[in-house]
Amino acid sequence: xxxxxxxTNLYEGDQGIIHSIDGGSALISRLAxxxxxxxxxxxxxxxxGGSIVIQVSGTRIALGRxxxxxxxxYKIAPDDTVCLQPIDKEISVALVGQPNVGKSTLFNxxxxxxxxxxxxxxxxxxxxxxxxxxxxxLIRMVDLPGTYSLTAFSEEERVTREFIxxxxxxxxxxxxxxxxxxxxLYLLSEVLLLNRPVMVAVNMLDVASGQGIQIDTKALEDALxxxxxxxxxxxxxxxxxxxxxxxxxxEGKIKITPDLPEVxxxxxxxxxxxxxxxxxxxxxxxxxEWTAV
Numbered sequence: 001x002x003x004x005x006x007x008t009n010l011y012e013g014d015q016g017i018i019h020s021i022d023g024g025s026a027l028i029s030r031l032a033x034x035x036x037x038x039x040x041x042x043x044x045x046x047x048x049g050g051s052i053v054i055q056v057s058g059t060r061i062a063l064g065r066x067x068x069x070x071x072x073x074y075k076i077a078p079d080d081t082v083c084l085q086p087i088d089k090e091i092s093v094a095l096v097g098q099p100n101v102g103k104s105t106l107f108n109x110x111x112x113x114x115x116x117x118x119x120x121x122x123x124x125x126x127x128x129x130x131x132x133x134x135x136x137x138l139i140r141m142v143d144l145p146g147t148y149s150l151t152a153f154s155e156e157e158r159v160t161r162e163f164i165x166x167x168x169x170x171x172x173x174x175x176x177x178x179x180x181x182x183x184x185l186y187l188l189s190e191v192l193l194l195n196r197p198v199m200v201a202v203n204m205l206d207v208a209s210g211q212g213i214q215i216d217t218k219a220l221e222d223a224l225x226x227x228x229x230x231x232x233x234x235x236x237x238x239x240x241x242x243x244x245x246x247x248x249x250x251e252g253k254i255k256i257t258p259d260l261p262e263v264x265x266x267x268x269x270x271x272x273x274x275x276x277x278x279x280x281x282x283x284x285x286x287x288x289e290w291t292a293v
Contacts, residue, residue, distance in 0.1 A: 007044075007063075007071040008052065014044045016073040023070040025234035029105060034061050035112035036071070038240070039133065056112075088136040091250040094164060096191060097175035098184060099146030102203040104128075106175060106233045107143040110243070125159050137247040142169070148183075150190040164194055165286060171249055173242070175201045178208035178215050178230075188224075189261040193289045197249065197256040199227045201242055206232050225259040 004019040018040050021028050031037070035056045045060055046053035053062045063071075097103040111130025118127050128143040144163055145156035164172065172191055176184035181202070191198055202217055221228035227245050231238030248254045263271045279288040 004072045004074055006069060007054075007073045008065065008068045010044045010047075010052075010073070010075060012044055012047055014075060015042065015077070016044075016075045017041050019072040019074050021071055021236065023067070025232075025236075027067065027070060028236045029108065029234060031067070031071075032109040032112055035059060036061065037109055037112045038236075040112060041076075042073075086136065087133075087138045089247075089250040090138045090140065091171060091246065092167075092169045093139055093141045093171045093173055093246060094167075094169040094196075095141060095143045095173050095175060096160060096164070096187070097146060098148050098177070098187065101146070101175050101177045101184075102231075102233045103146065103175040104143055106201065106203070106231075106239065106242075107141060109233065109236060109239060110139075111141060125156050132243065134243050134247040137250045139243070139246055139250070147187070149187060150194075164191065164196060169196065171246065172196045172198045173201055173246070174198055175203050175233075178202045178205045179211055179213055181208075181215065192258050192260055193287060195287055198258065199229065199242070199245060199249075199256070200224065201229050201231050201233075201238070203231045203233050203238075205230055206235070223259070225257055227254065227256065 007016070010016060018036060018038050020038060021031060021036070023031075036042075036054075040056055042054045042056045044052065045055045050065055051062050052065070052068050053060055055061075095103050095107055107128060107130065110132040116129050119125065125145055130141050130143075132139045132141060142163065144160040147154075147157040147160045149157065150161040150164070163169070174184065174188055174191060176188075188198070188200065200220070202215055202220070205215060208215060215230070217228045217230045227249075229238055229242045229245060231242065233239060245254065249256070275288055278291050282288040282291050
């Protein structure tokens with residue numbers, strides 16, 4: 001593969017792979033919505049007239065010269081199969097988080113034009129699915145509706161709860177707001193009780209910093225026993241690191257062994273009694289621990 005160069009250096013018919021996008025968060029998000037994301041393969045369909053037209057996944061997209069100068073690419077030969085290598089590993093990932101934590105921004109950047117939008121069966125709630133390839137790993141993603149708790153009763157929150165419990169995704173990525181971290185920890189404790197591997201993406205670090213809040217993500221990772229990835233999704237910061245972690249998990253290079261939350265001493269006797277009473281009645285896909293809580 002060649003060294004990265006600006007996309008404006010390519011000619012009609014040239015093909016390449018997006019290496020990086022250097023614009024601000026608005027440009028990165030807008031291009032992601034059109035399928036122009038890091039790692040995607042494209043072909044230059046037309047140049048001239050102050051714009052460049054590229055074809056991505058069968059869709060032609062016109063870019064102004066100003067936008068195009070922000071895009072760095074690898075030029076490849078037309079018959080180069082560098083981004084078409086066989087899929088060796090496949091993983092299903094559920095994106096979970098409270099409303100307005102940047103979860104959908106992350107989903108859009110990762111999936112681009114591969115996403116499919118519909119409704120959950122029998123529901124009016126929007127269902128968003130998509131894919132992201134990282135070398136030989138295919139990551140199938142579902143952007144679940146925002147929820148504050150898995151014990152809530154709104155239609156959106158029931159969809160999220162039922163998907164995690166019944167579909168059992170290979171991995172749950174919990175996206176949290178760094179400026180309101182404590183509010184997300186209860187949701188994290190509920191997800192952990194469902195026996196699904198979890199990674200935590202601490203998003204909106206810029207917002208937290210603006211409020212004088214600093215998050216020690218390494219200390220948080222040590223305390224939780226979970227991979228914790230610092231992120232500013234709207235700036236495309238931390239997303240590559242998250243994808244690397246997901247791919248490593250799919251390949252068996254990461255073992256997730258969380259430190260499960262403990263019940264406080266004053267509540268422990270009643271919790272143990274409830275657990276004893278409900279355990280004989282709880283069957284898969286539910287867990288007695290989650291039901292007791």
